[in-house]
Amino acid sequence: MGYLSFLPEMVILAFACIILILDLFSSKKNYFFSLALIALVLALVTIFLPFSSNSNSLITQMFFRDSMAKFFRVTFIVAASLIILISNDWARKSNFRSEYYSFILFATLGIMLMASAGELVSMYISLELTSLSFYALVAFSKGDLKSSEAGLKYLILGVISSDVLLFGLALIYGLTGATRFSEIASILPRTFSEPAFLLSLIFLVAGFGFKIALVPFHMWVPDAYEGAPTPVAAFMSVGSKAAAFAITIRIFLGALAVAQNFWSILLPLLAVLSMTLGNLVALVQTNIKRMLAYSSIAQAGYVLMGIAALSAFGISGTLYYLLAYTFTNICAFAAVTVFASQTGSEEIKDFAGLSQRSPTLALALTISLLSLAGMPLFAGFVAKFYIFASVALQKLYWLVAVALINTAISLYYYLMVVKQIYIVPPVSKEPILISLPSRVALQLTVFGILLLGIYPGPFIKTIGAITKNLFIT
Amino acid sequence: MEFYLLDVLLVLIFSGIGIILIALIFGLSKLISTAKPSEVKESTYECGNVPIGESWIQFRVRYYIFALLFVILDIEMIFLFPWAIVFQRMGLFALIEMAIFVGLLVVGLVYAWRKGALKWV
């Protein structure tokens, strides 16, 4: 039975429903946090159970069960667990706790399915599941005007982008009459028609560009991240972005690989645009969440370079970068969450003297920012090095040069925050307390950053094995 | 012509016939009926009083949530029909599959119910 290989997804779905239903019939509301964590741990365990997926049932044809899917699913479950850990402080104050956790679980389910989708329809449906969960999550602080505004903006733009994407998919389907990626790849050369394909390419790039938050489809990102509850912003920046990258890899390198010379020019271009604009605008931000939002746009540009390299090495770099970025960004957002929930402020200037108010928090935030900047010793360095090397191997030296300049620019605004933390004297001496779940999350992510930065060997090996078979043709 | 296209065409033809026949009756009525409009006759009927205010105003449409639920369940219903047709051929498997599908929607319904979405306020 191929169904058993979907056990992790089923576990998450079941728990998401159970949490919703339990909320209706119990007066106590404090165990949803643990339930959500249990769901994710169970899912993580079941991923590693040896269920055969070599079945020809319909559902196993709709989703890949390969090692890349497994890589993303594990990453997403870990990311979701971290998000739930840092959500506790925030969610405790909300009136809709069960809904929050079940939406997080639904979003996790969505991105897990997205990363393993094997054909257009299942891909689109899982994408919608993800988007719908995030629309609700972004607008989750009901009384907060900013949150509602962010939710509405994200909803409207998101729906339009989904439609655009759907048009692209429809054109691809119209060209080939197939929805499975492998079938599209084999039929497309025979039925190729340039105008239709170009049109669908434009739609696809715009649709995916929106989900990944590439310039020029990035307008929603700063507002959405700023208005959304901080853990949600963290999850969006990590989860839905990585899942969209997974789909992009599958579609462009799998289904549309034959039409490479049409789209291969676009990717470096978008990468350069994203990182340059993201970094430049991040320089002038005063709100740390907006800064992180622009930084995430820039990071998406780096990741896209790995795909633009069009080599197994480049894809390995992409996967490694996404893994490193998951830990790094969640760490940064976790620190911001803790800080904001204690002080109620998200302004960079209020981080002044954080090292005296909470050395742990200061250290974690610094490590994450340095890792985002790509400093040695941290995960970000290995990831950037990996990607830049893969691009250089393809003789795209100009792209590497642009990326290096961008890294230098980004260093400036990350270090400005670090300066606030360590050098500028504090406004208030009041210490900042870190609750147990947040502490665990910070420790785990810092550990992850250091592990990926200092001892990347096993991870690189695993990822290399995953991407080895991607470029047979 | 394909079979189902013929069906659609027939529905269109019948709509056309219906429209024409009604229009004919309207025309006949126009011919033989009297028409003496006056201001009082044309005023909005409000049980004999002079109408107060407009009726094209903003007011709360109470069954907005019902309409949302309707959309969801209507789609569920559409999925049930093809399933029902092939049910006898697919047996227990189909029943379990549909139980899961309907079960998920029932979770939503129970949620809406308990949260008071079905309450007339």
Place this chain on the structure above:
Amino acid sequence: MNFSFLYLMGVAGVGIFIFIALSVLILVWLERKVAGHIQSRMGPMRVGWHGLVQTLADMVKLISKESILPAKADKWLFFLAPFVVFIPAYLSYMVIPFAPKLIIRDFNIGLLYFLAIPSISVVGIIMAGWGSNNKYALLGGLRSAAQIISYEIPRALSVVGVVMLAGSMSTVTIVKSQSSIWFILLQPLGFLIYFISTLAEVNRIPFDLPEAESELVAGFHTEYSGIKWSIFMMSEYANVFAGCALCVVLFLGGWHGFLIPKGEPWSSVVSLIWFMVKTLILIFLMMWLRWTLPRFRVDQLMDLSWKVFLPLALINIGLTGLFILGALKLFS
């Protein structure tokens, strides 16, 4: 497809229209007679035998009456609403199998068509309510929309059991599969839900809130008069007949019955009579209910649909599934 086919269809279209007009004439007379006798009076007696031609006279009156267009109304919506209400009712007659072979078109999705098409008329009702620019009309129109969409779900779900038993959505196939046993015996719950939901769909008492005369004057057609009003009345009765006819098709064996001769030329006629008698019994039931029961409140109406019928209909589907599985196991 050729010219003669189109001609035939044209004749059929006009024929159905005449059938609807005639049946409405008779149903209105019947309604008044039933109401009269339930209330211990005679009902119309003057025009014709027991007032049989009374409705015809009424019709002549309505056609020759002035059709008032309120000054404040939205002219186009006001004018088009009767069309949008009547056409769906008219179209739904296309799939009713009156007797073997006596059906305009046996769509393979006939049942779904029948469930879907009449719901379009809710758009017309809202058009009438909004277009009249009258508070009562607007409230009536909105109530009607809420009611129709609420009862659409249990109504559709209640017939899923029938589709499962028949394995088809074609109305003819459904009737044919009832040659040995009527589905009402296998689907009593489905029948109840379907019949009561139909009452709600056609805005009959106890569900006539959209035109509750004691609170909303006449509901969505408050401002209508003359021929336009009579089109609304006509579609209402057309819907009543169609709803009951489908109920007969789905649950009461359609044209089947005993004493039907085989292979004789008039066997179709006997089948047709069976069909009509069953339908008329159901219509009589509806009229009986109308003059017996009080009206629901809006919240009760909604509760009944969402909290009673919807779960029951889902349970009915599950039970039907188990029943079919059991029967298949038993007889294989």
